[in-house]
Amino acid sequence: MNDKLVIGGHEFSSRFILGSGKFDLDLIHAAVEHAGAEIVTLALRRVNSFSGNILEHIPAGVTLLPNTSGARNAGEAVKIAKLAREAGCGEFIKIEVIHDSKYLLPDNYETARACEMLAKEGFIPMPYMYPDLYAARDMVNAGAAAIMPLAAPIGSNQGLATKQFIRILIEEIDLPIIVDAGIGKPSQACEAMEMGAAAIMANTAIATAGNIVEMAKAFRHAIIAGRTAYLAGTGRVLDRASASSPLTGFLQE
Amino acid sequence: MRCSMERIDHMQYLPDMEILEDSDIGERVVKAMQEYDCTRYTAADVKRAIAAEYLTPEDFGALLSPAAEPFLEQMARRATIETQKHFGNSVLLFTPLYISNYCENQCIYCGFNCQNKIKRAKLDEDGIRREMEAIAKTGMEEVLILTGESRKASNVEYIGRACNIAHEYFKNVGIEVYPMNTDEYAYLHECGADYVTVFQETYDSDRYEQLHLAGHKRVFPYRLNAQERALRGGMRGVAFAALLGLSDFRKDAFAVGTHAYLIQRRYPHAEISFSCPRLRPIINNDKINPKDVHERQLLQVMCAYRIFMPFAGLTISTRERAGFRDNVIGMCATKISAGVSTGIGSHTEEEDAGDSQFEISDGRTLDEVIAAIKNRGLQPVLNDYVYI
Numbered sequence: 001m002n003d004k005l006v007i008g009g010h011e012f013s014s015r016f017i018l019g020s021g022k023f024d025l026d027l028i029h030a031a032v033e034h035a036g037a038e039i040v041t042l043a044l045r046r047v048n049s050f051s052g053n054i055l056e057h058i059p060a061g062v063t064l065l066p067n068t069s070g071a072r073n074a075g076e077a078v079k080i081a082k083l084a085r086e087a088g089c090g091e092f093i094k095i096e097v098i099h100d101s102k103y104l105l106p107d108n109y110e111t112a113r114a115c116e117m118l119a120k121e122g123f124i125p126m127p128y129m130y131p132d133l134y135a136a137r138d139m140v141n142a143g144a145a146a147i148m149p150l151a152a153p154i155g156s157n158q159g160l161a162t163k164q165f166i167r168i169l170i171e172e173i174d175l176p177i178i179v180d181a182g183i184g185k186p187s188q189a190c191e192a193m194e195m196g197a198a199a200i201m202a203n204t205a206i207a208t209a210g211n212i213v214e215m216a217k218a219f220r221h222a223i224i225a226g227r228t229a230y231l232a233g234t235g236r237v238l239d240r241a242s243a244s245s246p247l248t249g250f251l252q253e
Numbered sequence: 254m255r256c257s258m259e260r261i262d263h264m265q266y267l268p269d270m271e272i273l274e275d276s277d278i279g280e281r282v283v284k285a286m287q288e289y290d291c292t293r294y295t296a297a298d299v300k301r302a303i304a305a306e307y308l309t310p311e312d313f314g315a316l317l318s319p320a321a322e323p324f325l326e327q328m329a330r331r332a333t334i335e336t337q338k339h340f341g342n343s344v345l346l347f348t349p350l351y352i353s354n355y356c357e358n359q360c361i362y363c364g365f366n367c368q369n370k371i372k373r374a375k376l377d378e379d380g381i382r383r384e385m386e387a388i389a390k391t392g393m394e395e396v397l398i399l400t401g402e403s404r405k406a407s408n409v410e411y412i413g414r415a416c417n418i419a420h421e422y423f424k425n426v427g428i429e430v431y432p433m434n435t436d437e438y439a440y441l442h443e444c445g446a447d448y449v450t451v452f453q454e455t456y457d458s459d460r461y462e463q464l465h466l467a468g469h470k471r472v473f474p475y476r477l478n479a480q481e482r483a484l485r486g487g488m489r490g491v492a493f494a495a496l497l498g499l500s501d502f503r504k505d506a507f508a509v510g511t512h513a514y515l516i517q518r519r520y521p522h523a524e525i526s527f528s529c530p531r532l533r534p535i536i537n538n539d540k541i542n543p544k545d546v547h548e549r550q551l552l553q554v555m556c557a558y559r560i561f562m563p564f565a566g567l568t569i570s571t572r573e574r575a576g577f578r579d580n581v582i583g584m585c586a587t588k589i590s591a592g593v594s595t596g597i598g599s600h601t602e603e604e605d606a607g608d609s610q611f612e613i614s615d616g617r618t619l620d621e622v623i624a625a626i627k628n629r630g631l632q633p634v635l636n637d638y639v640y641i
Contacts, residue, residue, distance in 0.1 A: 071641070083639065100522065102562075204338070207341050207342065
């Protein structure tokens with residue numbers, strides 16, 4: 001089966017993306033080897049740490065997705081994206097514009113602006129956003145290559161709290177919808193994939209697991225299961241029982 | 254060195270001090286603290302607070318109360334969960350660098366008190382550079398620049414120059430200096446500083462007056478509004494603290510949390526962090542101690558901060574012993590200092606050019622602290638920040 005994830009003209013076989021929150025090298029290796037990650041997010045603000053350049057530790061064949069975390073507005077996001085490109089992180093950029101230190105919710109308005117500015121600069125923008133249909137459309141029009149709605153506030157462990165709104169994005173937006181932030185368990189990743197999400201981004205769920213390697217494997221299986229179910233066509237699971245006698249049986253043909 | 258004895262009105266701004274006419278955060282903090290009565294909480298209030306998904310200031314009050322003391326273990330567990338959710342395994346590292354110990358204030362608990370006979374010194378630019386180079390060589394990427402509080406000996410331009418130099422050697426530069434006006438914070442931000450720490454010492458203005466006999470620092474409200482001016486000056490983050498042991502520590506901790514809470518609500522982008530210093534012995538007075546704030550109480554305060562504002566940073570000082578520090582990282586503290594000396598010129602000179610502010614308890618090097626962090630299954634992080 002040729003089921004590729006295509007983002008900005010680039011093809012990926014894996015639908016698991018490692019987020020950047022709790023970043024360390026063991027985690028990267030577990031995610032790549034055992035969760036099959038081909039894309040690894042990296043906060044530029046951590047690039048030069050870890051006694052040396054972290055880019056040297058990224059396994060071959062892995063696409064880096066630098067993010068603009070730390071940016072409080074579109075202008076700052078553009079500056080950080082350019083720094084990332086100069087550091088050798090490539091053209092992909094996950095846009096994160098956050099102006100709230102408590103819930104760390106993305107600022108959709110500034111994110112859409114950043115999307116437009118970065119697309120014009122030749123980047124492949126992947127905006128992290130609050131799942132709002134209008135904002136998602138603005139981001140599509142601004143040149144986004146994928147839309148990355150949050151499932152729940154970062155660190156809340158609430159799973160797919162925004163499920164219905166992500167479902168609308170999946171239906172209405174013709175770009176890959178990558179569910180980001182809030183996925184705490186493989187079952188939630190599976191649920192999102194089953195619904196038609198194109199990929200899952202997770203970090204904390206694996207980083208803080210009792211056994212990183214086993215949890216990475218669990219995510220891999222869950223994502224494959226959800227994707228397979230989606231492709232198999234779960235169809236509409238009716239939420240009400242159907243009447244045993246047809247309601248329209250009285251009609252005279 | 255000027256060391257005025259003049260007992261000015263501690264509630265009256267001096268002529269050059271900026272007043273934030275449009276903010277009442279300082280007054281609200283003091284009022285909330287005055288109304289806080291730690292004796293009226295019950296075990297039920299504490300249990301409810303520990304179980305609450307999002308805590309109200311009222312819940313925070315319960316966690317700081319004596320009624321919460323028997324629940325310290327449960328608080329520590331909840332705090333650990335929150336720290337892990339918001340910070341994962343990361344523990345940030347930094348080192349403080351004292352560049353001048355001249356001070357014009359008379360704070361009776363502080364080694365830098367201008368009446369205290371200690372060796373005074375101030376690093377010149379070369380000295381600052383040498384010290385910073387030595388620190389940077391250890392691998393440290395974040396520095397906190399400190400001075401005694403003297404606008405004469407260490408004026409804003411001097412601190413700005415230190416920030417410029419720090420910006421060359423470090424990714425992240427914070428300052429812990431005397432409170433200043435918005436435009437001065439904006440200037441230091443331009444020079445490369447992005448975080449401002451101001452300890453209010455105590456939020457009880459009467460006690461504050463008794464402890465701070467003279468100098469600019471005596472002006473209570475000007476210090477109280479420092480964080481707000483820093484944020485208006487463009488700083489990314491601000492840190493709050495009371496020096497526990499000076500006054501009723503529960504009231505002071507309640508004020509610290511309320512202060513941070515109100516600032517975050519008004520400036521939602523601001524990065525917030527807490528420090529939890531306790532009184533320490535100083536040169537010429539080894540009797541100074543944290544009084545009723547024992548480790549148990551200190552941990553209660555730290556866990557209360559963490560559970561109330563789980564997204565906020567929390568720094569653990571070298572005032573505390575290594576065994577305490579190693580156990581609170583990952584539980585409630587998210588940032589730890591290493592390679593610390595509170596004297597002047599200590600990183601490059603055989604002997605300090607200037608004496609220290611207080612005695613430290615944990616003199617471990619960066620490598621030693623990194624090893625201790627890893628030993629606990631946590632991840633040392635030298636930088637998580639980009640200056641824009």
